Amino acid sequence: MTYCIGMNLAEGLVLASDSRTNAGVDHVRRAGKMRVLAEGGDRVVVTLSAGNLSLTQNALNLIEHRERQEPERASLRSAQSMFQVAQAIGDAMREIRARDEAYLRDGGIDPSGSFIVGGQIRGEAPRLFLVYSEGNFIESSVETPFFQTGETKFGKPILDRVVNARTDLVTAAKCSLVSFDSTIRSNLSVGTPIDLLVYRRDSFQIGVQHRFEDTDPYLVAIRQSWNDSMRRAVAELPTPDWA
């Protein structure tokens, strides 16, 4: 299973993903789902992948291959907007599915995958897209400033309660880690390490990129603080008159 969060806030982007992949319970291993496709100069582009690993990896591999080998088809370097980047990723997904889908279906394998794509190209504000299996995509909005993919439900309440477009980057990053902690507690197939990336608007370089192992002191401190606060929050709930 997978869990990914992307947030597009006034101050910039927060992206987070887990690193657990499994093809059956006896084949659980790690694979980072966060990929920095471009950084520096006039652009930053980051993806978070969910779903079938071969499809999502190879859609990105295809893009990176062309970036190097076929400069005339270099979609990342030539894109003038994040909209074009999302299109290119959707197109690559379609191309890989056209190659592989029939074979996957023959094997009873779900041929689906999705990307959260965040970044900024000079001349635009940071933008965040959710690219679906079918290659179509949607963009975040002020009303819905975050996307989640994979095992989304356990960790959604904290985001719904706290995160809006004006939330500062550090608070949003903390909430992402809490959201991951809730998800990992409730679904064993989502697991550490957690990759966290913070991009400050107009910086055109990645501010923070950190991989949190399960014993990372800051992750442990966040977990402990949240757990203590939850217990106190329960203790402070008003008592009903029938109690």
Place this chain on the structure above:
Amino acid sequence: MTYCIGMNLAEGLVLASDSRTNAGVDHVRRAGKMRVLAEGGDRVVVTLSAGNLSLTQNALNLIEHRERQEPERASLRSAQSMFQVAQAIGDAMREIRARDEAYLRDGGIDPSGSFIVGGQIRGEAPRLFLVYSEGNFIESSVETPFFQTGETKFGKPILDRVVNARTDLVTAAKCSLVSFDSTIRSNLSVGTPIDLLVYRRDSFQIGVQHRFEDTDPYLVAIRQSWNDSMRRAVAELPTPDWA
């Protein structure tokens, strides 16, 4: 959509359910999902239904019909253990499915439904079962003292963090309401009113049974308290050294 919680704790049972039912978005209405099948004397039996409303309602209607009309098949009155009650409910589910399933499938309707069954029959401790669509069932344990059905994920983290077999009934009831509040915020198709029932072990009568409308003052107070606590909990999270 539906959301139901059943808890079997050292002090007794806590049961809660929403009252929203929908057959398509244009046909949303209320239907209580909590039913007290027996109370008083030597037994208390309560069910929470999820899934196809016609199947779950009629499985219970069948049991209640026989209780009155066919005393020789009265499964509730004659049951000597909650195990037999769960069996009777599973059997009734199978009987109704045998009658209706082919017709439902013809109409493209999912012929599934489930019950959380809680209660106590004198001579036993309170027991809690989850009866599946297929009529088989599982029982709660000290390690897993609660069951959820329906839209379970949004409201699971708070239960995972706080509730264990030694949690007192009032705290458990409060946590149930918080779990419902989180679910209702994140999924519009789960809605108030919320039915809450608290049964104290060995009392053989229902201690509290209350229907919380959306504007219920206690529900509003719980919601406000939790929201405030969540915001404070976020504000109190430790700050990373990269911030």
